[in-house]
Amino acid sequence: MVASPAPFRKQRGRLVLALLAGWGGVLWADPALAQIPAPVLPILTPPPATWDHDLLSARPALGQTLTDLSVLTGGLTWGMTPVDVNGVLPVRVPGINWAGLASATEYQSDIRYFWARLDSLGALRVGSTACVGRNSYVVFLFQASGLFRLSYRLTGDPACPNPGAAASQIFGRYVAMEWSLAQSIHYRAGGLDIIDVTDPTAGYLTTIRWQPRAR
Amino acid sequence: MIRSLVGAVAGLLLAMPACQAAALSFGIDDAPPPIVLDTTKPRLCTIGWLVADTATNDLFLARMQVAPALNEKPAGGSLPCPTEVPPRMAARALDVCLARATDAKTCVFGDMTRGFLDRPDVRNSAENGSRCASDLYRYIGIACWRSGDINVCNVGCGRTDLEARGTAQGRCESKHQKSCTITGSSEILAPQ
Known part of the structure; x- marks a missing residue:
């Protein structure tokens, strides 16, 4: 296999980069793809408790x-x-x-x-x-x-x-x-x-x- | 002359603040004065644990505040948290789920080991991996993958919401070799 001359290799690299950037841009710009929501876990928050400094006992904070x-x-x-x-x-x-x-x-x-x-x-x-x-x-x-x-x-x-x-x-x-x-x-x-x-x-x-x- | 002098004195009196002030009323129907929060006061150390009920996939953030010592000084706007957390505190965190679940065996800490799917009980979840302290972090995050009806998760701490979820996701994906795209996070400190 004959290696490509250096200028061509550089051009081919740029072309690949441009294609990748374009594909990324399409993904980013396509509202259908961009708006796929990642599932979000709801976190339930019971009232906090306050412990004494020696961490021996707790009481409701609210x-x-x-x-x-x-x-x-x-x-x-x-x-x-x-x-x-x-x-x-x-x-x-x-x-x-x-x-x-x-x-x-x-x-x-x-x-x-x-x-x-x-x-x-x-x-x-x-x-x-x-x-x-x-x-x-x-x-x-x-x-x-x-x-x-x-x-x-x-x-x-x-x-x-x-x-x-x-x-x-x-x-x-x-x-x-x-x-x-x-x-x-x-x-x-x-x-x-x-x-x-x-x-x-x-x-x-x-x-x-x-x-x-x-x- | 006298008339203009009386006029000038009357004008002067009217211009005085005492004449301009409205009468104050102190009726019992008056609204109470607004409560002004001291927003510069450092917040108590808060340690948060994520605990889960695997029967319903409910996820609870158990928050434990710690009263400061008499001469404790805040650092960076927050009071320091204890370096050692006694088991009774962690047990109290798990109680938040135990009290609200119909089967005690389904309550686990949010950070789950590799063997969790084979034996989904509290022994296959890590207490210390499920907690974050407010003196070091602001958010606690979780990332999970779903296996049938059960979420298999890991917990991460972060200074931002994204960092906490990202850390949890990284831990989950490296531990379970799955894509952990189900994420969530919450501030560790309770709202003031």
Whole structure:
């Protein structure tokens, strides 16, 4: 093989460089290619704790109160009656009173509930912007002393096959509340993304999870 | 003459600040005065851990602030962090996930070893690789690749968002020999 003379080698090098630069420019300029978003992981941020200088004990760094929960949920707080909860909702559920509520059979004690579609619940979407299926809903669970749990049940549909991003956004808002005010848990059951937000003073009820009935 | 003198004195009185000041009211309905933050005050040392729930792929940033010693001096605007982190602090960081997961076995530190896929539990995740301290870095980042339903990740620290994610990505790609394009980052310090 005959080696190319030096000037030609230099020209060929420039040509290769120019081609590479042009290809790079096309990639950069093509909006379809330039706008492929890299997947971004949402990072949920619980409230910080402050440790003493000897690193022996910690306490919550923020001074949150139930008012913060009420602000987040558009007026709901633990212990409200079914009628009061219904009164706060943008779209009222007709005929709500304790005697008329359905029983939640996953609990051993007398726990009752009603539910409302998430898309009718304005503030209870807690600022989430990602899509959810139309049949997603929120269950309001009561013991005799009042509201003790909000349970978000998120499902997909053809327009929004995966409600995971919305679940993460909603869960993230409650994770930012002190554990002593609202205990939030995220799990999956029966093809649903479920976020339970529970009154920490509700005793054994805090540990019970919903499972769909086998059909 | 007297009339013009009275006029001049009246004009002088009206020009005095005491006449211009509006009456102050102290009603109980008044809004509280604004809180002015001392933005020059050095921020507490904050150590951040990334912990993950592998059942839902939720990722938590557990932040632990450390109270300064009495005579501790800030360096570069931030208070120094302890050089040794006791296990109870790391355990408390993992608690952030344990409290919010339905199965304790699915809570792991964000920095995962090569054997994580074979045994995805906390023993195959590294506590010390999952933390960043605010006296050295501003951001904590993570980079992952997806294997089925599980994100396999590594953590990196950085002075910028890009540096933290880049460090995490480099660690993830060299450790797992995969393309770790799923990334995220957060500031280590909690918002003031």
